[in-house]
Amino acid sequence: MKKALSLLLVGAMTLSLAACGGNGDSASTDSAAEESTTTEETEAADSEGGEAFKIGGIGPITGGTAIYGTAVQNGIQIAVDEINAAGGINGYQIDYNFQDDEGDSEKAINAYNTLKDWGMQVLVGAVTSAPCIAVAEETRNDNMFQITPSGTAVECVQYPNALRMCFSDPTQGTESAKYIGENGMATKVAVIYDSSDVYSTGIYEAFAAEAANQPFEVVSVEAFTADSKTDFSVQVQKSKEAGADLLFMPFYYTEASLVLAECDKQGYEPTFFGCDGMDGILGVENFDVALAEGLTFLAPFVAKSEDEMVQNFVTKYEEAYGETPNQFAADAYDSVYVVKAAIEAAGATPDMSVSDLCDAMMGAMSSVTYDGVTGKSITWTDGEPNKAPLVVQVSGGEYTEL
Amino acid sequence: MKTKTRSLSKTTRSNLITYGMVVAAYIIVEIFLRAGMVSSLLEGLLVPLCMYVILAVSLNLTVGISGELSLGHAGFMCVGAFTSAFFSRCMETAIPVSGIRFFLAILIGTVCAALFGILIGIPVLRLKGDYLAIVTLAFGEIIKNVVNVVYLGRDSRGFHVSTKDSISLGLEQGGDVIIKGPQGITGTPNDSTFLIGVILILVTLFIVMNLINSRTGRAVMAIRDNRIAAESVGINVTKYKLLAFSVSAALAGTAGVLYAHNLSTLQAQPKNFGYNMSITILVFVVLGGIGNIRGSVIAAVVLTLLPELLRSLNDYRMLIYAVILIATMIFTSSPGGQEIQERIKLFFKHRKTKEA
Numbered sequence: 038m039k040k041a042l043s044l045l046l047v048g049a050m051t052l053s054l055a056a057c058g059g060n061g062d063s064a065s066t067d068s069a070a071e072e073s074t075t076t077e078e079t080e081a082a083d084s085e086g087g088e089a090f091k092i093g094g095i096g097p098i099t100g101g102t103a104i105y106g107t108a109v110q111n112g113i114q115i116a117v118d119e120i121n122a123a124g125g126i127n128g129y130q131i132d133y134n135f136q137d138d139e140g141d142s143e144k145a146i147n148a149y150n151t152l153k154d155w156g157m158q159v160l161v162g163a164v165t166s167a168p169c170i171a172v173a174e175e176t177r178n179d180n181m182f183q184i185t186p187s188g189t190a191v192e193c194v195q196y197p198n199a200l201r202m203c204f205s206d207p208t209q210g211t212e213s214a215k216y217i218g219e220n221g222m223a224t225k226v227a228v229i230y231d232s233s234d235v236y237s238t239g240i241y242e243a244f245a246a247e248a249a250n251q252p253f254e255v256v257s258v259e260a261f262t263a264d265s266k267t268d269f270s271v272q273v274q275k276s277k278e279a280g281a282d283l284l285f286m287p288f289y290y291t292e293a294s295l296v297l298a299e300c301d302k303q304g305y306e307p308t309f310f311g312c313d314g315m316d317g318i319l320g321v322e323n324f325d326v327a328l329a330e331g332l333t334f335l336a337p338f339v340a341k342s343e344d345e346m347v348q349n350f351v352t353k354y355e356e357a358y359g360e361t362p363n364q365f366a367a368d369a370y371d372s373v374y375v376v377k378a379a380i381e382a383a384g385a386t387p388d389m390s391v392s393d394l395c396d397a398m399m400g401a402m403s404s405v406t407y408d409g410v411t412g413k414s415i416t417w418t419d420g421e422p423n424k425a426p427l428v429v430q431v432s433g434g435e436y437t438e439l
Numbered sequence: 440m441k442t443k444t445r446s447l448s449k450t451t452r453s454n455l456i457t458y459g460m461v462v463a464a465y466i467i468v469e470i471f472l473r474a475g476m477v478s479s480l481l482e483g484l485l486v487p488l489c490m491y492v493i494l495a496v497s498l499n500l501t502v503g504i505s506g507e508l509s510l511g512h513a514g515f516m517c518v519g520a521f522t523s524a525f526f527s528r529c530m531e532t533a534i535p536v537s538g539i540r541f542f543l544a545i546l547i548g549t550v551c552a553a554l555f556g557i558l559i560g561i562p563v564l565r566l567k568g569d570y571l572a573i574v575t576l577a578f579g580e581i582i583k584n585v586v587n588v589v590y591l592g593r594d595s596r597g598f599h600v601s602t603k604d605s606i607s608l609g610l611e612q613g614g615d616v617i618i619k620g621p622q623g624i625t626g627t628p629n630d631s632t633f634l635i636g637v638i639l640i641l642v643t644l645f646i647v648m649n650l651i652n653s654r655t656g657r658a659v660m661a662i663r664d665n666r667i668a669a670e671s672v673g674i675n676v677t678k679y680k681l682l683a684f685s686v687s688a689a690l691a692g693t694a695g696v697l698y699a700h701n702l703s704t705l706q707a708q709p710k711n712f713g714y715n716m717s718i719t720i721l722v723f724v725v726l727g728g729i730g731n732i733r734g735s736v737i738a739a740v741v742l743t744l745l746p747e748l749l750r751s752l753n754d755y756r757m758l759i760y761a762v763i764l765i766a767t768m769i770f771t772s773s774p775g776g777q778e779i780q781e782r783i784k785l786f787f788k789h790r791k792t793k794e795a
Contacts, residue, residue: 150483
């Protein structure tokens with residue numbers, strides 16, 4: 038027993054020593070860091086005379102929001118592999134390194150600093166809103182080009198060096214309210230939202246503001262939090278009592294599947310309307326797909342789309358990771374191509390300083406019009422993408438574009 | 440000269456070593472910083488390191504000296520963080536000098552956390568052992584959840600508070616929502632610096648170590664060791680327990696101020712102000728040795744740096760961190776581990792005697 042214990046100890050110590058040693062090297066000098074990054078992501082070739090664009094990614098790959106971070110990590114990887122295989126950007130290859138932030142602002146700063154030590158020139162991240170806001174403060178100080186695939190909060194792109202690929206929370210809320218109003222989908226609307234979630238609250242607030250201008254009435258607003266997202270009987274009951282004929286659900290599909298099941302149990306059949314977080318509801322385990330029939334939501338991306346680029350991306354993703362990509366992966370994939378477009382438009386080279394590169398790319402962004410998997414002819418104003426959301430409806434157990 | 444060294448008591452010498460260690464660490468890091476030899480990762484970690492050290496030392500006061508297992512330490516940190524961040528956000532234009540503003544923010548954060556410490560301590564300290572641990576855990580969570588429902592905005596008519604959403608604040612055009620419920624406070628000025636962090640560590644150490652070696656500290660420890668005996672010699676149990684608890688809470692609030700002014704976003708999530716954080720701090724204290732202040736400082740620094748230094752291991756990072764934690768715990772506190780320690784000590788002694 039004692040021997041086993043001491044062996045374990047020795048093992049742990051050696052490992053930690055090895056790890057510390059490895060990191061010490063990479064921190065000491067930039068050139069050494071290039072060789073000692075043992076991360077699997079950085080397999081990209083630095084064949085072209087050793088010069089490469091260094092793109093960093095930050096997102097949660099452990100913890101409660103790990104599915105989003107992993108999707109982004111994979112989405113970036115596919116885009117980077119594609120670009121490198123096709124000859125890189127302006128003839129230069131891409132080096133890619135993704136760091137974990139555990140969905141936490143403090144850890145996100147550590148991840149950012151790690152990437153800076155590695156020599157990052159362009160940041161694709163962070164994935165979730167709060168870490169993204171924290172990192173944005175740092176990128177502004179360093180004047181580094183930042184594009185967040187999925188940071189939806191308004192403050193994520195408050196500085197001129199940052200862009201986003203997804204819709205902002207207010208855009209989604211406003212667009213949803215407009216769509217419901219313009220198509221006369223309802224007269225009385227009930228809302229259930231997650232008050233502990235930035236994303237959900239942001240959409241709800243914009244929805245409520247826009248609802249005042251629309252020909253329907255919000256009759257019931259019920260909130261839940263991350264701690265109470267398993268039982269929705271009260272919220273559904275209240276919506277039913279208020280006589281709402283449309284239920285607006287600005288949150289993610291896991292909770293939505295529970296709400297739908299609860300509505301079915303209580304015999305309540307309103308029209309269901311969601312946001313882009315609904316993408317993926319048909320894949321929830323033990324969920325009766327028939328319940329989602331008629332669910333309408335706004336989304337930037339539909340994996341079933343017949344668009345050639347989307348199909349190419351979806352096939353590659355499925356081959357590599359064995360699952361259908363969600364909107365996070367798609368936004369991440371597009372983000373890398375936007376970086377490519379900006380660098381090409383600016384005619385930039387990897388030997389430029391981070392700040393010069395950012396200025397050049399931001400200067401060029403005004404002329405960039407981008408076609409990707411999450412939208413066509415996208416342009417940017419003040420960091421916000423101008424793209425129209427797709428309206429998706431579930432019918433016959435499939436997502437169909439309306 | 441000889442009499443002077445003799446007049447330094449054992450505890451004073453030990454305290455001086457602890458101060459010296461912190462000052463030396465500061466000087467070394469500062470030299471490396473000036474020489475530009477510190478990686479950005481480490482540079483970014485300096486303020487969090489100071490914060491964790493303060494948290495560990497302050498919790499050691501409750502757990503080690505007062506002997507009460509508190510799991511709500513992160514709650515006090517949360518109070519300090521939010522009150523000070525709120526103050527800084529409001530006063531950003533009124534007090535443009537960051538030094539004065541931050542000094543006031545530290546005072547406000549600390550005082551508010553102390554008030555909460557007293558408020559919570561009065562009912563909680565009637566309990567003992569496991570019961571106390573559970574109740575402090577609950578209070579920590581309550582603080583976090585209350586912060587999560589508060590919406591506070593400011594416009595020309597003054598402050599508006601709501602617990603529903605930011606729309607119901609009914610702000611005028613140009614009004615500013617300062618606390619946005621679960622979205623917390625954004626745009627706090629980044630006033631925390633390494634120097635301020637180190638000064639705060641020294642202040643914390645000064646307060647805690649002097650408290651321990653004072654009449655009050657001896658009373659607190661007497662209560663810890665035997666409550667009935669302490670009571671029988673006329674020590675006011677409630678008073679001294681409450682004192683230790685609220686000083687500990689106040690210092691946690693100071694750490695919260697550092698935290699809030701290091702990042703531009705502040706949100707009360709389970710990760711940073713929930714029981715996860717309380718337990719992380721408890722781990723620092725237990726690993727550093729309960730009641731051992733210098734141990735807490737070292738454990739906090741090592742355990743904060745460790746997961747970051749393991750970043751190169753990618754997916755195995757948290758796994759290795761956990762394994763190291765378990766191994767260290769066994770090594771330092773199990774009978775088997777202590778035996779190994781003894782053997783290592785003997786081995787070095789032998790070598791020394793041989794060399795001599």
